[in-house]
Amino acid sequence: MAKPQEKVSFGQRLKQIGMVFSFTAKRDKWFVPLALAAVVLPLAVTVVAVIAWGWMWLPVGILLALLAVLIVLNLRSNAAMMNVAEGQPGAAASLLENMRGDWRVTPAVSSTTQLDMVHLVIGRPGVILLAEGNRQRVRGLLGQEKRRLAKVIGNAPLYDYVIGTDEGELPIRKMRTTLMRLPRNLTGKDVNALDKRLTALSARPQLPKGAIPKNMRPPRGAFRQSRGR
Structure with a gap:
């Protein structure tokens, strides 16, 4: 943050x-x-x-x-x-961290190995997701983050933008102006409470997806032994 x-x-x-x-x-x-x-x-x-x-x-x-x-x-x-x-991975988060006002920025809350990423921003307008990278891939990342955040943000407004120069995307040159013009939907107290909830959500340990590595698997027969006790 x-x-x-x-x-x-x-x-x-x-x-x-x-x-x-x-x-x-x-x-x-x-x-x-x-x-x-x-x-x-x-x-x-x-x-x-x-x-x-x-x-x-x-x-x-x-x-x-x-x-x-x-x-x-x-x-x-x-x-x-x-x-x-323009075109530099992570540039949007870097610019936001130096923007005037109370903006809580968490860079790359979701990302891929191809340097596609989604940044989380909390401010007076509400919760903002900014995506950088390939348009098709970041759409999936945005959808994933929306579902994750919907559980904890309550009635706080949620905005999302894809940074880029194609149609329907937000040019990085207009990013600051666009965010500054968003309505102030939350009070400073609301921003602090929302920040704490989302920080707690990010701190929860998550199990890795896919098969469990062999060196982390329990020994064969351990499950039967535990049931026989």
């Missing part, structure tokens, strides 16, 4: 911004020119304002330039992140 966010110091925040800046500059050829324009244009206007009305406009111009750079960084870094995330 997603952990509560820890407080970040000013130095750590600057380091994070530097990492995002470097990440975006390597993957977006337009980022650096746009960032330079975001600095130059406000400062040029500031110079004119300083000449006309005095030095009191200099701090305002610097703040506007910083704000413009951060806006460009936010927009272009999100676009670069989505370009990298």
Whole structure:
């Protein structure tokens, strides 16, 4: 499940911004020119304002330039992140874990060896299943998870999406917006109670399917001996 966010110091925040800046500059050829324009244009206007009305406009111009750079960084870094995330297994869960709000994310509650997976999300809208991978295979995984969850979620709404670009699928670029627009059906107390029930469900030991391995089978005649006692 997603952990509560820890407080970040000013130095750590600057380091994070530097990492995002470097990440975006390597993957977006337009980022650096746009960032330079975001600095130059406000400062040029500031110079004119300083000449006309005095030095009191200099701090305002610097703040506007910083704000413009951060806006460009936010927009272009999100676009670069989505370009990298598209088609990557587990990308949806990774993006959700960094989304604002109270979202309890459990990656890959169900999966296959072909890297098809279903992620479980608990939030104010209710219970959300997000599937990534081959459309035919993940449909089976979704059906299996729905039946499993129906026993414990009660009246909580259940949503499911298949991440992809085909018709009827949810593009990963629109995933955050789509989830944020879902109605808030549960209170924070409801979310906590639902989270505890689903955590308990996942903690229950399940017997493996298929034949029992030879090294785990009881010795021959053990069952008859136990009945004869």
